[in-house]
Amino acid sequence: MPTKQAKTKKLAMEVKNLSFSYGNNRILQGASLEIENGKITTIMGANGCGKSTLFSLMTKNLVPARGKVLLYGRDICGMQLSEFAKKVSIVHQYNTSTDDITVERLVGFGRTPHRKLFGGCREEDMQLIEWAMEVTGITSYREREVAKLSGGQRQRVWIAMALAQNTKILFLDEPTTYLDIRYQIEILNLVQKLNREFGITIVMVLHDINQAIHFSDQIIGLAAGKVLVKGAPGNVISAECIQKLYGIELGVTEIDGKKFVLTV
């Protein structure tokens, strides 16, 4: 028994034999994987491989047809959304807000799952909002309307909102889309900082193979609704693996002991 306990403690989430289909279109076919505590795990794969569906299933936006998703050993299907939101925060790929809301107010929305009916803004809420803005580097424009921000700044605001939820696990769905390369790297550096400095377990979906390799501790490669590869990027990434995941032959080279996929 103690060994099993030690194992569940190390695992933030477990996905067991997950299946899902839209009508006759089977998207996921018995996917199993583990998310380790305190690690950055990146889900990757070609378009239509089921990674968005997997992401939705793991974040309670879809209900699995078969299999289950465990959060610290508990099935998330039986969890209230508000309870889940206290443990897991999510930054979705596409976000909108009213134009005139200020950065600080929007970040404050992150405290929603912790608020009580008729409970105002408590000291703890204020501190966490401050902290979230500080960490993401948006404090200097806290009073600015979100509509007046650049894409990179706005993405930081959404991450800050998720941080204000004060959860141990953070999901990000393609956090770098719509951003040019400078902001992509900035966001990924921020994500890495959240993991290294604050011990937040990160699960994200990334399109860019090299970014996935360099910013992740664990890679989960999906193809045709199944988990094809999982493990540390240094171990699993190879020309053969890329061929299986994306169906294209690309060279893989090593510079200073780090792997790079030649994407052109």
Next chain:
Amino acid sequence: MKQRNRDCGQDNPTLGWQDDIRRKKNKKVRAALSFLVITVLMALLFFAAINIGSLQVGVTGLLKGLFVEYDPNVAAIWDLRFPRIIISMLAGAGIAVSGVLFQAVLKNPLADPGIIGISSGAGFAAVLVTAFAPQWYFFTPLAAFLGGVIAFLLVYCLSWKGGLSPLRIILTGVAADALFTGLASAFNSMSGKDMSGVAAIVEANITQKTWEDVSTLFPYIAAGLFLAALFLGECNLLSLEDKTARSLGINVNTTRICISLIAVLLASISTAIAGAISFLGLIVPHIGRILVGSDHRALMPFSALAGAFTFLLADTIGRTAAAPHEVSAAVVMSVAGGPFFIVLLRRSKKYAS
């Protein structure tokens, strides 16, 4: 890396934090002024409305007649004009807040209980009760609420195609509105227009309203506004993407249903007593957003005040414009609201594409 984070704040060199603070202050001043102005206008209009008509007593005469000694003129005003004024205000507040709620729920600034057929559905149900079971007069609000719910479900289901397109809701709503308005008018005509209760609802005539109608309307509007106030935070959160609101622990669908029911309640009850009014729930919140911003904590109370003001203004204009003949507030609202709606449609790139 930290340095890079800080740089990010200067992406837009024209905007410093001083500008942010200044803009925020300006907005606050504008919102506070708007509240002040609408409150003063409301008070002025209230006293004006009391004094406009064949009987005129003046403010001092009115206060004297009400609190000091009996005055037949004041008594007549108290019995005839006060109920209609109060009903105008209650219904105006109800319809405007209903509009705010529908716009939040449907994420559609063009949603209005009149345009999307809720008011006419409620009105038709009220007509049915008044025509066939006048002894159940007491249940008219309840029937209107049911009628409103049915109209809402109808429009909601018929517009649903894997999502709710703002334009599709408006189009389906216009059709539902035409249907229910037509049915109610048909009833009115078939009954030879001799049923004053039916005609009053169909023609949105509030001339004959009594204190009894006020006491029927008041508890529902008060309850509706109170419930709406409980959902201020949720209304704000619904402006986010559904997925994002869910990630904050909000059960989006349940919240939508609750808020919709409150909106239907407010619109239906107002319609049952004051008749179907178009555009009020559209114009008032729209102006509110410009003046006090889109945060519902300010928008909702402002819309309630401005809605009360606008309805009373429409009613007062209606009974003075062609005195001694009366034009109903609904007609005034349609005449003023139609052009306004077109301007909105033309200006809104997002929703009319």
